[in-house]
Amino acid sequence: MVAMPRLPDFAWGVATSAFQIEGATAADGRGPSVWDTYTGTPGKIRDGHTAETACDHYRRYPEDIALMRDLGIDVYRFSIAWPRVRPDGTGPVNPAGLDFYERLVDALLEAGIAPMATLYHWDLPQPLEDAGGWLDRDTAHRFAEYAAICAERLGDRVRHWITLNEPFEHMALGYALGQHAPGHTLLLDALPAAHHQLLGHGLATSALRAAGAPFVMLTNSYTPAVPATGNEDDLAAAATYDLLHRRLFTDPVLLGRYPDLSPFGLDTLPFLKDGDLEAIAQPLDGLGVNYYNPTRLAAAPPGSPLPFDIVEFDNVKTTDFDWPVIPSGLTQTLMDLTEDYGPDLPPLWVTENGCSYAVPPAADGSIPDQDRIDYLAAHVKALDAAIAQGADVRGYLVWTLLDNFEWAEGFHQRFGLVHVDPATQDRTPKASFAWYREHLASRRP
Template sequence: MSHFEQADAAASADRDLPTNSEVLMGDAATPDHSAEPPRSPRDFRWGAATAAFQIEGATSADGRGESIWDVFTRTPGRVLEGTTAEVAADSYRRYGDDVALLATLGVDDYRFSIAWPRVQPTGAGPANEPGLAYYDRLVDALLAEGIAPVPTLYHWDLPQPLEAAGGWLNRDTAARFADYAALVVDRLGDRVARWITLNEPAMTTLQGYALGTQAPGHALMMGALPTAHHQLLAHGLAVAAIRARGSAEVGITNNHTLVVPATDAPGDRLAAGAFDLVYNRIFAGPVLTGAYPDLSAFGLDAMPGLADGDLELIGAPLDFYGVNFYNPTRVAAASDGSEFATAGLPFEPVEFEGVPTTGFGWPIVPAAFTELLVSLDRDYGERLPPIVITENGASFPDEVVDGAVHDERRTAYLAEHIDAVRAAIELGVDVRGYYLWSLLDNFEWAEGYTQRFGLVHVDFESGERVPKDSFEWYRELIARERVARNQENGAA
């Protein structure tokens, strides 16, 4: 019996994988919202999200250091069309415009990220004062508009000197992150009530170190596993640093996908279980339970790099759990001769059949969102803190026509996925907020400027911002929810 066959029982116990037909037919018990969409809970918070490297630009301004993404974008062939983020949406200089857009939108919260190399140019040592001053101004501008700042401390922009010393393969990077977190919280903690430690550590491990498709561009395959542990250790150390500095709420953001076996054939279900393990459970399990799932599927008795006391730090209780969701993933057993089989992996993502897709080619299956949230609640139970949807959105090839952007497909995607969140709430999942990705069109990592996720169209040459039809739709939704919330609070 192979390692993957031996691990299948453990995988099945941790997560009961749905069938392809169950997801496509919406058998996650989604309520019928055809008449009138239900309101969200009274304390539900609406927001929008961005990330520093994707919108700020000004990559060499005011003492900012170099990040792994600065190096990656300059490397020929790494980014589509050879573009960089030197200007991006120019939000470092135009943050006031963006805060004004958020105020018009009417959001409760704004999730943004703080650029580590802007605060600590080398990843160590004292803070760079102009860098911290920028985030001071941003936080104050948000609070002046009644918008709660929700900073993410790490959204992929590791200082390049730390990468030169081993990056997330080096356990010391976790300690450096905790020092950086303390610098930021000491400066902003008097005004910030909610912190997110890391954004999508799975993507850093899988795309950045295993496959090499994102910064820092290493193709280590299973040799990338230590980066998962070191990121989670960094999270645990940062949680301790934040807790030591006050009563602010703290959480982490993990990217989750609902894994669907291509068929009910045993080989496909084994493959889906292995993919679910490496994409979802390795990153959720330690944070929520203080333990890694069974890793015998990869021939491992324990997580590489694990030391005494690590899991106590990683599994410290959280105030909320951030979930990013874009699409489900259909998985089959790796076919002979495929790049996955050649790399020694048992799984191979395959396309869904007969479903619409985004501009990225990602399948649009809103019922999968409900099922994903329900499965997290089922699998982790009382150990799962309240959920905040920290990213959800879609890219489409938008154009400005006569001063307007008519993005009906994005509006439909958002409406369907917000209804999917409401369905999960009705089924008992404790979801406290929804942050749409993204406020602005931005630099979309290795895709450069070819994918637009924003509620606001950005002309990347002039910096001009044009709110899209989806912006107005989201503004109206939030306004309706706020009126209903105020009425309920008044009646309470």
């Protein structure tokens, strides 16, 4: 067995997720996920795209690892597909699925790249969704069992584990607004999905610790809540949004308590059971920060079901996803966490940061994605500013290595450092790939 590489004091890398790149959705005994069901529903995915092949990473992972080695990264954050490991979410384990991740991890170690495994990046086994999904607390216990299975097989080679990816987005887009799988439109009645994800995180953390995992982290998305104006109603709207997006998913984990949710009309949380908060607030070795942009908030218009309204920034450049490009928001995010949680905050990792720009190959075959280079350079500078101001940040991972299946947008949004032709699966490193490689070389001691 190849020895696990030691990470430097500050690690650089890239991040991906299983459903977005693996493909092979019916291979090796993998079961269906909520995203297979959602993408198979007419009208849900732009232009009817599916992830059946995605980037064919399941078969082409050696080629992708060669790209990573050329890039010079320290760590690769990937996710494990729960339906590939335990197709029904419970019951028998699928050995062939675990074999794939074992091959992937071994190849990473052979290339001198540390694997960082995310256990859940939104691809819930469909049979668990049929039984209630994250609205049912039993899913949290099934998640802990799955975590133990993965750690038992891979824990001698994977040191760095992430339990959940972006539980806010999964609750909001998947359970409250219906824009992602599983497609529920429950609005605030989706809050049990928040709690049960956090409970699953806590139970999985305990399972990973029991298996000897030396490093466990949760990854949240963070966005500074910026009031549209200085008036009292807009200030209150921003504070309320911050309560829902940031504090709901951070206070229980770091402080062992939920914030006051009375702005949402909630004086009690009926889904909260004795012992849940103790289970959720397990000590962590890091907190993952996914940052893309701030969010501007105004008071809700009359009749709105939510106590805030998301509005656009004025005169700000945007990505192809219409997300505002505001690098200082990364500095603010890291400093807000540092100042608000103080000694309760573990070291921070920027586990995702990137942008969508579709740049076709030029006549000479090159892909001059200067906008992405400018975005990444500015955000690395913002990261450095936060560290200079006292934020304890241990790593930065670009989203993402490959142009991939971007959820409801299909293949239309292009986040990759490497261009992938969906028709041929040909990989072409972009100018941003070369920029990142040169940047990493310049940052080596």
